[in-house]
Amino acid sequence: MKVIYFHQHFSTPSGAAGTRSYEMAQKLLERGHEVAMICGSYGVGTSGLHGPFVNGLRKGVVEGIEIIELKLPYSNKDGFGKRTLTFLKFAFKSIRIALNQKYDLLFATTTPLTAGIPGIISKMLRRKTFVFEVRDLWPELPKAMGVITNPIVLTLMSWLEWSSYHSADACIGLAPGIVEGIKKRGIPEELIDMVPNGCDLKLFNKRSGGVGWRPEGVNDNDLMAVFTGAHGVANGLDAVLDAALILKQKIRNDIKLVFVGDGKLKQELKQKALESGLDNCIFLDPIPKIKLAGLLAQADLGLMILANVPAFYYGTSPNKFFDYIATGIAVLNNYPGWLADMIEEHECGLTVEPDNPEDFAGKLIYAADNRHILQEMGINARKLAEDKFDRQKLAGKFVDILEKVYRDHEKIC
Incomplete structure (x- = not known):
């Protein structure tokens, strides 16, 4: 099957961001599937593409993954308003891609919560298989932190959360509380799986004999x-x-x-x-x-x-x-x-x-x-x-879930 994978903050290992989506995409390729990764330009990450943007995007293949990078710079230093605008721009540009690309399964991962929008539209208009991955519970977390207090905004976000979960053929949560949060929104337990972040056992290994280092100001005995x-x-x-x-x-x-x-x-x-x-x-x-x-x-x-x-x-x-x-x-x-x-x-x-x-x-x-x-x-x-938490085993479980959801969806259709 061909998977179109929406992750605004995607990065390869060459960047300084998390590489979960990269690892999952590699496991999909290993199992014989195709992957098109749709992402933005994340400040601490890198898509692996280095050519110029043309009409607001650039395309290429990085280690077997088809990359479509939208020219939407994002930084953790950005203010709330600027980040929100970037999230919405990514979502609406992603809708266009979701409606025009050829694929079998649409996978979208948060954050932000707006990542679910292309999946909702694709499900509604093209009846495509849709799997939604939840990395943080929104709007619960920003509400609990007091970051978002406007009742209208919270209501809209709650609606988007509900719509994303209920439009999806299956949901994946990264932590026990996330799985419980999805259940509370009315999703049956059998449609939810937990696949936590995992460990890169080859790259991170204190006892592998690789070259380690300490920054200036830290002594060997500290x-x-x-x-x-x-x-x-x-x-x-x-x-x-x-x-x-x-x-x-x-x-x-x-x-x-x-x-x-x-x-x-x-x-x-x-x-x-x-x-x-x-x-x-x-x-x-x-x-x-x-x-x-x-x-x-x-x-x-x-x-x-x-x-x-x-x-x-x-x-x-x-x-x-x-x-x-x-x-x-x-x-x-x-x-x-x-x-x-x-x-x-x-x-x-x-x-x-x-x-x-x-x-x-x-x-x-x-x-x-x-x-x-x-x-x-x-x-x-x-x-x-x-x-x-072996990431290779968890990635295998991830692919198993997508394959099963796609097979079940095809039987119904």
Whole structure:
């Protein structure tokens, strides 16, 4: 079958963004299917295309994937209004593609929620098989964070969420809370599957003997705790700076906190660290996955940080967690939920009480003073990655789902 795959923030491994869609597309190709990837121009990602845009898009084939990249630049630093406009432009340009391209199955993945619009239209006008993947629950998450408060906007988003779920022949959720959220909107359990983010066991492996590195300012004997990803409101990175201040007060200069990524609040965080004299905090720009793997190979801890919003507890599936455990490093997690539960069950890291900088700093000090325990936790983390989150196995499950949905749809038609 030919799959037309809509992911506004698609990136190949050459970029600094998540590569879930790339991996899923590669597994589809491996199983004999064709894939056309429709994406925008994501600031920290790369589509693999380098030619000029013609009439607002550029096309090419990257590692077997047919790419159609729309000239719609997007950055995590963009304001809410600008991001919303970009999301809508992508959705409406995608409708045109969905109505004119030849394909058998349309697959759309969030975020944003507007990714579902071409699927709704394709289902309505062309009766195409449609599978919708939900990475975050919208509008539940932005509502819980207080980012969106306008009742009209929330109502429209809720309608779009409902329409996307009910137009789809099947839905895929990335976390337990997401699956439950889809069920609550009236979708039968048998039409929902959970396929979490997975681990690239080849690229991320602390014990593979590859070349690792530490940034300037981090000594070989320092405990290096690394956060990777967006620096936005949802990430709650002030919690790390608060812990860093306590570490300075306790004169624990042997603990370094490294931030890798970009986002709306990055400059504000850097300024706060500078004004507070937090030379134990080191900020790096986004780096390609290959280089990130080298950094994590030299890390002692991976930081799983989110704002203390209950909707996050069981409703997110962050890429960074899976990169950490694949590497084989312990994880320090600062919010409750399914990941914290796993960390405790499999003894692969430390959990911190939310909004408690003293506990956060105390756990970092404990980690620095008990490196042998960290090593054991790292071994457990790698085992968890291999046993439950091998990306190749999860990608195989993903393709199985799409194949079954397409077969079932063809029988009905």
